[in-house]
Amino acid sequence: MEFAGKSALVTGAAGGIGTSLVRRLRAAGAQVAVADRLTDGIEADAHLPGDLLDPAYSDALPQRAADALGGLDILVNNAGVITRGAVTETSDQDWSLSLGVNVEAPFRICRAAIPIMAVNGGGAIVNTASCWGLRPGPNHAVYCMTKAAIASLTQCMGMDHAHQGIRINAVCPNEVNTPMLRSGFAKRGFDPDTAVAKLGQTVPLGRIAEPEDIADVILFLASDASRYICGAVLEVNGGKPVS
Numbered sequence: 001m002e003f004a005g006k007s008a009l010v011t012g013a014a015g016g017i018g019t020s021l022v023r024r025l026r027a028a029g030a031q032v033a034v035a036d037r038l039t040d041g042i043e044a045d046a047h048l049p050g051d052l053l054d055p056a057y058s059d060a061l062p063q064r065a066a067d068a069l070g071g072l073d074i075l076v077n078n079a080g081v082i083t084r085g086a087v088t089e090t091s092d093q094d095w096s097l098s099l100g101v102n103v104e105a106p107f108r109i110c111r112a113a114i115p116i117m118a119v120n121g122g123g124a125i126v127n128t129a130s131c132w133g134l135r136p137g138p139n140h141a142v143y144c145m146t147k148a149a150i151a152s153l154t155q156c157m158g159m160d161h162a163h164q165g166i167r168i169n170a171v172c173p174n175e176v177n178t179p180m181l182r183s184g185f186a187k188r189g190f191d192p193d194t195a196v197a198k199l200g201q202t203v204p205l206g207r208i209a210e211p212e213d214i215a216d217v218i219l220f221l222a223s224d225a226s227r228y229i230c231g232a233v234l235e236v237n238g239g240k241p242v243s
Contacts, residue, residue: 002223004029007069009062011035011052011109012079013042016178016211017128017218021076024215025222030074033065045069052079052105053097062113074222075113075125077106077150082180087141095142102146107153110168114161122165124222127154128214129170131235137242147172151233158231167230169221174237175199175208204239 008025012018013034022044025032033046046068050057066072081101083094106127117123132140133147154170161168175181182192200207217236220226 001029003074006030006073007033007066007071008074008076008222009033009035009048009065009072009109009113010076010078011061011105012077012128013044014038015078015180017173017176017214018078020211020215021078021218024212024219025074028219031069033068035061035065036079053100055104055108058105058108059112061109062116066116071120072113072116073120073123075109075117075123076218076222077109077125077127078218079105080128082140082143082184084140084143084184086139090142098142098146102143103149103153106150110153110157114157114164114166117166118161118164122167124226125157125166125168126218126221127151127168127170128218129154129172129233131172131174131237131242134172134233134235135242154233155231162230167221167226169226169229169231170233171214171217171221172233172235172237173209173214174203174235174240174242176214177208177210202240202243203237207238209236209238 008030010018010022013022014036022032031045033048034042034044035048039047039049048064052058083098127150129151130147132144133151137144151170158168177196185192185195
């Protein structure tokens with residue numbers, strides 16, 4: 001019961017990584033508030049559905065979680081979207097969606113959560129960035145930009161708020177076998193099972209990540225086992241570079 005007595009807020013809780021993470025946190029003793037557009041069917045201690053593109057929702061989310069759970073010790077900004085294409089193929093809608101979910105929402109949620117954690121002596125924040133935010137990848141210009149932004153923001157916040165006992169880090173996956181990845185293949189006319197298998201052949205470890213592989217690293221960064229890690233952007237890529 002590593003997280004007994006701890007309270008956690010997880011965004012993107014209905015996605016592949018989010019579902020695994022919520023299940024693991026609760027199994028380890030944490031009380032968990034879940035946020036997503038729809039949270040039906042997620043076993044959690046508090047359900048806070050809403051739209052991360054709504055600034056008022058993001059601004060209020062940490063306090064709502066703290067009120068529901070009796071505190072806020074852990075925040076995981078896990079929600080994210082992928083828009084594909086070069087800049088010349090990126091619509092205004094793609095731009096607004098990517099910036100809103102991948103950058104503005106985590107910024108607003110962190111800004112609101114940090115004072116809550118500081119008053120109570122500290123906490124842990126884990127943001128989901130990407131290997132694709134640490135170096136350029138083809139045909140994902142805006143996605144790479146947004147993940148670079150959240151990686152940089154994480155490093156800056158990690159430095160600025162360490163003295164308050166708040167450790168802020170980011171996990172940086174490469175490809176993960178989630179519904180979001182599989183639906184992307186389907187939209188482009190590929191069989192998801194075949195595409196995932198072929199993609200796995202490009203990874204030195206022999207497969208792309210499963211949601212549990214990423215969730216376990218997030219748990220590590222949220223736990224006392226990572227007590228001296230702060231402002232880090234940790235790649236979890238099976239040895240595969242961005243290509």
